[in-house]
Amino acid sequence: MEISLAAEKIAHIGSFPITNSMVTSWIATVILAVLAFFSTRKMKTIPSGIQNVFETIVEMLLNMVNSVMNDMKATKKYFPLLATIFLFIITNNWLGLIPGVGSIGLHEVHHGKEVFVPIFRAGNADLNTTLALAIIAVIAIQIFGILAIGFWKYAGKFINFKSPILFFVGILELISELSRIVSFSFRLFGNVFAGEVLLVVITMLLPYVGPIPFYGLEIFVGFIQALVFTMLALVFIKMAITDHEHEGEAHNT
């Protein structure tokens, strides 16, 4: 039973290595693009078929984002990024559960030992993918905040010379922004990677029958992690675009 924390490289383009989780992420992207293409072709006002399915999904996501933002204009502005994050993470997570991912591979010789290198691996079981998503989310939060309330007001949340206490609170806020990158990436990576390890170990202990409830758990965890990432990014965006003077009203409603 071989478990590797880092995603294994399976090919090279020039000197750029391609890992197996990168391949799975590409497949997830292609699946989403193809579904988007087919559901928006020949769009009708009264939808049917695949357009209907995706209108339902988009409407559910829109309501979820609106329930936190409470402002349809703001919802429409930030919805594309949040919905894309949700759909990408959930597709990646569920793709990692399909039979063949993690089991189809090549036998290679590394450092004199024979190891098994799978061709596919769950996209989010690689810290690089989740780190990329976390950095995109945190930078997007900063940019949305600056665009919404202006650069000086937004910087004033972190660098505040009105009093020593507020100065330290500002520094703490800055540190907590940076720690969000760590928490976003490790939460998603830890959940997906631990799920993979769990499935491998249970399959080894009790083949064919044992993993059945754990696959159910992994489907649920895949959905919840996508939801949590999106909801956290949503809440942080809402906090970033709120002006400090209006924060009192926002807390009271």
Place this chain on the structure above:
Amino acid sequence: MEAETMSMIAAAAAIAIGAIAPALAIGMIGAKGVEAIGRNPEAAGKVSGPMILAIAFAEAIAIYALVIALIIKFV
């Protein structure tokens, strides 16, 4: 004790001890959330949103401990 034995014990202890506090935290959040829903069943939708968020924050700490245990074991 050799280094390999110590590293096995360290990996097990990292996740065992690191999961105590998040488990308690999630239990308390769930208890308060369910009590709030029981007191006011109409607010179930409004309570469950922030509750799930708080549970995710608490679970993240357990995941950090798990990642350290995995790093000790496999790297």
